[in-house]
Amino acid sequence: xxxxxxxxxxxxxxxxxxxxxxxxxxxxxxxxxxxxxxxxxxxxxxxxxxxxxxxxxxxxxxxxxxxxxxxxxxxxxxxxxxxxxxxxxxxxxxxxxxxxxxxxxxxxxxxxxxx
Amino acid sequence: xxxxxxxxxxxxxxxxxxxxxxxxxxxxxxxxxxxxxxxxxxxxxxxxxxxxxxxxxxxxxxxxxxxxxxxxxxxxxxxxxxxxxxxxxxxxxxxxxxxxxxxxxxxxxxxxx
Numbered sequence: 001x002x003x004x005x006x007x008x009x010x011x012x013x014x015x016x017x018x019x020x021x022x023x024x025x026x027x028x029x030x031x032x033x034x035x036x037x038x039x040x041x042x043x044x045x046x047x048x049x050x051x052x053x054x055x056x057x058x059x060x061x062x063x064x065x066x067x068x069x070x071x072x073x074x075x076x077x078x079x080x081x082x083x084x085x086x087x088x089x090x091x092x093x094x095x096x097x098x099x100x101x102x103x104x105x106x107x108x109x110x111x112x113x114x115x
Numbered sequence: 116x117x118x119x120x121x122x123x124x125x126x127x128x129x130x131x132x133x134x135x136x137x138x139x140x141x142x143x144x145x146x147x148x149x150x151x152x153x154x155x156x157x158x159x160x161x162x163x164x165x166x167x168x169x170x171x172x173x174x175x176x177x178x179x180x181x182x183x184x185x186x187x188x189x190x191x192x193x194x195x196x197x198x199x200x201x202x203x204x205x206x207x208x209x210x211x212x213x214x215x216x217x218x219x220x221x222x223x224x225x226x227x228x
Contacts, residue, residue, distance in 0.1 A: 042205070
């Protein structure tokens with residue numbers, strides 16, 4: 001597509017439930033990133049996918065968080081047994097593999113509220 | 116480890132006045148530097164980048180940034196601010212080893228009419 005698409009745009013869930021957040025990157029972008037933005041805070045790196053390589057999971061805050069990327073395209077971030085501190089905006093970004101292009105294109109994010 | 120610092124949580128400026136948003140970086144080797152803007156309830160939008168070449172980089176919406184290697188800074192500037200420039204601004208550095216952007220904490224800009 002023309003841009004990075006994330007769904008849902010908003011998600012309210014009860015504490016303890018599992019949630020899945022979806023990211024559809026720009027077609028042809030081999031790199032895909034997930035970041036978390038807590039209220040009024042900066043961006044916290046979560047996970048990075050590059051082609052068929054093993055993902056860089058170094059930013060995942062706990063084992064309740066996981067992500068997968070199927071077929072090198074769509075990615076799903078899953079949060080199990082959600083906690084109130086998981087409430088944040090989850091941003092996905094993709095990047096071209098061209099050597100001179102290091103910047104990301106971001107989606108509009110999913111605002112997750114855990115009640 | 117690479118890092119980016121935005122020393123100001125918020126910048127207030129009157130419409131029509133110059134706007135500066137500060138950013139300093141700490142990275143070994145050549146830095147690849149970026150500015151992004153986030154409008155309310157929106158994702159981050161790319162403003163400009165410095166990879167190599169001229170130290171003064173021009174970007175979207177009339178913004179520019181100056182790369183200063185000796186001061187390890189990459190301040191964002193706009194000669195005449197608009198109310199519509201009110202947003203959250205992020206500076207970021209990309210390091211090839213690790214293949215990801217590291218962001219500063221963000222600076223909220225409020226332009227008053």
